[in-house]
Amino acid sequence: MSGYIKNVVSKTAPHVGQINPTTVKKWTPILGLWGGAALFGVFTFTEHWPLFQQTFFQKIPYFGDYWVHTLDPEDSPQ
Amino acid sequence: MLSEDYSTIYNLVFKRNSVFVGSVFATAFAFQGFFDYGVTSWYEAHNKGKLWKDVKLKLGDAGEDEDDDE
Amino acid sequence: MLSNLAFKQISKRGLGLKSIAPRFLSSTSTALKSTYDSPDFSNYLNSNKGSSDKSRDFTYFMVGSFGVLGAASAKSTVESFLSTMSASADILAMAKVEVKLSAIPEGKNVIVKWQGKPVFIRHRTSGEIEEANEVDISTLRDPQNDADRVKNPEWLIMLGICTHLGCVPIGEAGDFGGWFCPCHGSHYDISGRIRRGPAPLNLEIPEYEFSDPDTLVVG
Numbered sequence: 001m002s003g004y005i006k007n008v009v010s011k012t013a014p015h016v017g018q019i020n021p022t023t024v025k026k027w028t029p030i031l032g033l034w035g036g037a038a039l040f041g042v043f044t045f046t047e048h049w050p051l052f053q054q055t056f057f058q059k060i061p062y063f064g065d066y067w068v069h070t071l072d073p074e075d076s077p078q
Numbered sequence: 079m080l081s082e083d084y085s086t087i088y089n090l091v092f093k094r095n096s097v098f099v100g101s102v103f104a105t106a107f108a109f110q111g112f113f114d115y116g117v118t119s120w121y122e123a124h125n126k127g128k129l130w131k132d133v134k135l136k137l138g139d140a141g142e143d144e145d146d147d148e
Numbered sequence: 149m150l151s152n153l154a155f156k157q158i159s160k161r162g163l164g165l166k167s168i169a170p171r172f173l174s175s176t177s178t179a180l181k182s183t184y185d186s187p188d189f190s191n192y193l194n195s196n197k198g199s200s201d202k203s204r205d206f207t208y209f210m211v212g213s214f215g216v217l218g219a220a221s222a223k224s225t226v227e228s229f230l231s232t233m234s235a236s237a238d239i240l241a242m243a244k245v246e247v248k249l250s251a252i253p254e255g256k257n258v259i260v261k262w263q264g265k266p267v268f269i270r271h272r273t274s275g276e277i278e279e280a281n282e283v284d285i286s287t288l289r290d291p292q293n294d295a296d297r298v299k300n301p302e303w304l305i306m307l308g309i310c311t312h313l314g315c316v317p318i319g320e321a322g323d324f325g326g327w328f329c330p331c332h333g334s335h336y337d338i339s340g341r342i343r344r345g346p347a348p349l350n351l352e353i354p355e356y357e358f359s360d361p362d363t364l365v366v367g
Binding site: 043047066 | 097099106107110111115131
């Protein structure tokens, strides 16, 4: 009855410091969601910025026209 | 409302903090827009006749006899 | 004795969880319940059967809506302050320059100052336009069609800054019927494209538009 296993047979997963495939799998969706939250945050704070208005907000399907500023036949340059 | 609906809302929106914060910002964005639109509409309705766009139309009707100053 | 009484009371009501039927002096029931003297919370517990998240939802909703209002007001505040730092209307007015095109006869150059830089405006003749179009762009250092450089081929508008080291080229000079830069000898053709000399790129075309057929607005 010899030959019992005395120690746990273990193998180290590939890792860089604390980052290994398990942690990556766990954290990727969470970080993705936080990225989305940050994106919405940026949108909230840059609402008045014409650059963002033209590239993003005017393209929203139904409400996009709110950010389109057309000036009437303005006579001021004259 | 069924208690099921409360649970679905909880699980969908409130459970993950990232989703919660994201929805807070998205709602803030939408709220800004609607609030601004609402207040502007009320203001323009309240001051009807005194705004430039109404005065401009009246000027057009009067034949633009207005003389500019020197 | 006293502890037994308390024990029974706890066994009866448990920790306020009515769903667990109390059993007197049953070993299984005693195993389910805490043997510590803890207060009876049954008056404060949610009377909802099963797990409803209504109260949690309410709390989170209140917190969230406060966050919405806070975010909106923070944005308004920040924006109010930042907008005071943006360019004022008189500065923006100086950013554009208007030119009356009827004052420029055909075949003549005019130099206009815009944002501190010279802008060349040439009223080109049809011969010059043809000449500009006939050039084979593959031979050019910076290939560009004349059509890509002008909105109206009759009017050539470009910045009068040599793309080599920034001198101002001289009009109606040079071997290609266009401009010649005296600093290092760059020759530009009738479309402002570099033909000979050290300059790498064609003369830059600024933003402009014709606000009416007789007026040019640069910038």
